[in-house]
Amino acid sequence: MKFSLKYSLRESELLKEFKNSSIIKLDKNIYTTKEMINIEKEIIQKVHQGFSSMPKALNELIKQKNHKLDINLTLDQKKMLEMILDTKDRYNAVQGDAGTGKTFALSKLNKILKDDIEIIGLSYTGKATAGLEEVGIKSYTLHSYLQQKEHKKSNRPKLYIVDETSLVGSKQIDQLMNISQKENSRVVFIGDTKQFSSIQAGNIFADMQKFGIKTIKLKQTQRQKSAITKSVVQAYNRDNTDQAIEILKKNKLFKEIENYDERIDYAVESYINNNQPLILTSTNQERKEINNQIRNKIDNPNQEHYLNIKESKQIKASKWSRY
Structure with missing residues (x-):
C-alpha cells in the first residue's frame, strides 16, 4: 500500500500511546479526542442557548413576509419556510430526503426575504455552492468563508443557509456558530443524515437533531x-x-449477473444499444475493460464517439478555498 504504515505497531504500544495522549477510545475501533468531545458539547450548548434568543424585531420583520408563500410549494416545503420565517431560535435544521425540493424551497425563501434580510449560502462542496448561486443566493464554500479574516458588516439582519450539513465537520460548525453569535445572526442547517457523512471528525448534523435543535423533515419526493x-x-x-x-x-x-465476463458483456451491449446509459464500476480494471470493449464494438470507425470517463480527484486542504 502506498500510504500504509512502514512499521507495524503492537496493540500494547498503541494502548500506551493512547494512555499518554488525548485520544479516547469510545467503542471497538472507534476513537476520538478530548478536544472533539469538548467542541461537540459546546455545539449542543450553543443550540440550547439559541432557543428563543433572537430579537423580536427580527422575527416580526420575517413574519410579515409569511403571507407570500408560493402556492406551488408542497406541504413539507411550506412547513420548512414557515419554520425559518417564524422561529425565534438562532439555530434550526432541515432534514430533507434526496429529491424533496430543498433548493427549490430556498429559491422561494430568497424571493421573500432578499430585500430585508442578507442571506448567505454556505456549503462544503463547490457544486452545492453553485446550486445556491443559481437560485439567487450569494454563496461561498464553508472553508473559504471561515478563512476570511473579517466578514462584511451588513445593515440588514443576516441569515446563513448551510447546505449539505452532513458533510461538515464539527470544528467548522463550531466556528460558524461563533460567528453567528458575534453577529447576532441566524443559521439554518440543511442536509440529509442518510447521505454521505463528513470526512472530518464528527457527525454533528445528526447529533444536533438528536439533542433538540428544532427540525423540519422533508419527505415528499419531487425529483x-x-x-x-x-x-x-x-x-x-x-x-x-x-x-x-x-x-x-x-x-x-x-438485473443480477453473477458471471464476471457475462456481466461485462451485458454492460457493453447496454451502452451500445440503449442510448449510452451510465455505467458505474467498482474497480479501474473493470472500467478499462468496459471502455476497451465498447471501442472495439463500435461499427463505424469513421464515426466519432465520445466516452465520458470520470475519476475521483484528490484536493489538498490548502486548495479547498478555491472550490
Whole structure:
C-alpha cells in the first residue's frame, strides 16, 4: 500500500500511546479526542442557548413576509419556510430526503426575504455552492468563508443557509456558530443524515437533531416522477434497501449477473444499444475493460464517439478555498 504504515505497531504500544495522549477510545475501533468531545458539547450548548434568543424585531420583520408563500410549494416545503420565517431560535435544521425540493424551497425563501434580510449560502462542496448561486443566493464554500479574516458588516439582519450539513465537520460548525453569535445572526442547517457523512471528525448534523435543535423533515419526493421510482426512493429513505431492490426486480429494472465476463458483456451491449446509459464500476480494471470493449464494438470507425470517463480527484486542504 502506498500510504500504509512502514512499521507495524503492537496493540500494547498503541494502548500506551493512547494512555499518554488525548485520544479516547469510545467503542471497538472507534476513537476520538478530548478536544472533539469538548467542541461537540459546546455545539449542543450553543443550540440550547439559541432557543428563543433572537430579537423580536427580527422575527416580526420575517413574519410579515409569511403571507407570500408560493402556492406551488408542497406541504413539507411550506412547513420548512414557515419554520425559518417564524422561529425565534438562532439555530434550526432541515432534514430533507434526496429529491424533496430543498433548493427549490430556498429559491422561494430568497424571493421573500432578499430585500430585508442578507442571506448567505454556505456549503462544503463547490457544486452545492453553485446550486445556491443559481437560485439567487450569494454563496461561498464553508472553508473559504471561515478563512476570511473579517466578514462584511451588513445593515440588514443576516441569515446563513448551510447546505449539505452532513458533510461538515464539527470544528467548522463550531466556528460558524461563533460567528453567528458575534453577529447576532441566524443559521439554518440543511442536509440529509442518510447521505454521505463528513470526512472530518464528527457527525454533528445528526447529533444536533438528536439533542433538540428544532427540525423540519422533508419527505415528499419531487425529483422522481413515476410511481415506481418514487416507491423505490421511499423504501431507501426508510433504510429498507431490500424492499427497494425487490421493487426494481419486480418491474424488471434490476438485473443480477453473477458471471464476471457475462456481466461485462451485458454492460457493453447496454451502452451500445440503449442510448449510452451510465455505467458505474467498482474497480479501474473493470472500467478499462468496459471502455476497451465498447471501442472495439463500435461499427463505424469513421464515426466519432465520445466516452465520458470520470475519476475521483484528490484536493489538498490548502486548495479547498478555491472550490
